[in-house]
Amino acid sequence: MQILHAGRYGYQPFVVSASPIKSPISPFKPRQMSEKNILETIEDYARCASLSKKAGYDGVEIMGSEGYLLNQFLSRHVNQRTDRWGGSVENRMRFAAEIVKAIREKVGEKFIISFRLSMLDLVHDGNTMQEVITIAQALEKVGVTILNTGIGWHEARVPTIVTSVPRAAFVDYTAYVKQHVSIPVIASNRINMPDTAEEILAAGKADMVQMARPLLADAFWVTKVATNRVDEINTCIACNQACLDHTFKNKRATCLVNPRAAYETELVYVKTKKPKKIAVVGGGVAGMSAATVAASRGHQVTLFEANSEIGGQFNLAKVVPGKEEFHETIRYFKVQIEKTGVDLRLNTRVNREQLEREGFDEVIVATGVIPRQLKIEGSQLPQVLSYAEVLKGAPVGNSVAVIGAGGIGFDVCEFLLKPIHQPQPQPLVDWQREWGIDPQPDYMTEGGLQAPQIEAPIRQVYLLQRKTTPLGIGLGKTSGWVHRAQLKKHAVRMMRGVQYKAVTDEGLWVELNGYDQLLRVDTVVVCAGQESIKDLMPSENEATLANYHIIGGAKLAAELDAKRAIREGAELAAQL
The missing domain is CATH 3.40.50.720 (NAD(P)-binding Rossmann-like Domain)
Incomplete structure (x- = not known):
């Protein structure tokens, strides 16, 4: 049973937090918790754990990462208190430590207490690794049985769970924490196949591996691994389209690659009595x-x-x-x-x-x-290509206009920004450099952030759409911002409210804000539907x-x- 208090991430007007600082992903400004509120919340955690034990659970996990309430106390990013619950790392971790003490007193010594600790905040004024170690060691002393890995706050502008994140991208931070505690440590985030999990365990980087979405993608993941049927695993592709994106829309969480997930009693595959x-x-x-x-x-x-x-x-x-x-x-x-x-x-x-x-x-x-083909003057010229032709390797010039800013348009832009011969998937060190993540497990930078280093794009790209709405508005909540950030970082010029006039040897003629304009491009790629x-x-x-x-x-x-x-x-x- 995981016990979570959202703090300022709660989506209602009565949210509370360590300090009255509004989250960028919530419209509600939190109220600062009083001493009385804090003590009551400690007791609430302990009571919840006690009830979990009575219900038959072997243990509880305290959510102390991803920017939720306890993380808000643990980090200077939100905690700007001057009382005994803020200031030094010892004061900032007091709330979490007192919760663990209260739970341990209620449930006894044999009950499991896991604590999901943010090992890489990825926000400004976040903790350094030394502060993470200090917190981890203190939690062990007050009775935590297992440390689980949390990576990044939900408001962080660094992706941590989408498909473009390399597999096991954060395991070295877990490994570093493991070296400084004597209790088991769990690795998490973008671990979806057994070979990746086994490599982590064999290298001694973690004692256990945590998965969630991969078990939505294939409920028989563990059985298939145990019976040497790894090739039969329906792998989680980390798209988030049917799990997390559904959750944010208050829809049933399921899985893109496994439609039976959460529909097991409704979508049933019964052997037929009349084969057809x-x-x-x-x-x-x-x-x-x-x-x-x-x-x-x-x-x-x-x-x-x-x-x-x-x-x-x-x-x-x-x-x-x-x-x-x-x-x-x-x-x-x-x-x-x-x-x-x-x-x-x-x-x-x-x-x-x-x-x-x-x-x-x-x-x-x-x-x-x-x-769908483009129906304007010059659309039959050889420099006008479909997205399918481009993704299949058709030659493209140094300056490109992409028509259509849906998911395919964004994909084509990302494809055009990097050389075709670039290694796939992107090497971890290159990915860390591009997103500004300190690659050192013992990072001294606050939140593990450093200045991003962006490779120059290999061509100039324009992304155009007829609609006046923001580009990429239909992309998923958990991944859309990543795609938009990628294009912005690589200087893609995004234009909306564009009317397409003609393709000539000079480029693409468009109308924007009532004026004709020539985009001097070598290639026009059509992503305007199917x-x-x-x-x-x-x-x-x-x-x-x-x-x-x-x-x-x-x-x-x-x-x-x-x-x-x-x-x-x-x-x-x-x-x-």
């Missing part, structure tokens, strides 16, 4: 999801893919810097296709006549999308031998949505 002959046309994520679920239920499934490999749009996404984890989803489906006995036919285009001739009972159309490929679908009154269904991008092309595509495939296959 099913054709799935299209080997993108929607088609792969439908094919593997249907086959796992006992249906005879044939998956047709026009290209030489499965993956669909994920084959484009996986080449974008920071999206290397998308390789794992394709790998997972390849294994599932083989394991479930799907008849995979690559390099195979089919029409309705062929499908009818083979006698399929059900046909699932998952043929995906094609990029169009569904629905050719296989019969008309409403057309008679067919098979039942036809349509899913994924073929059903709805608006802003490609892998979460919806995978879920639609699984839900349809569960019903057939």
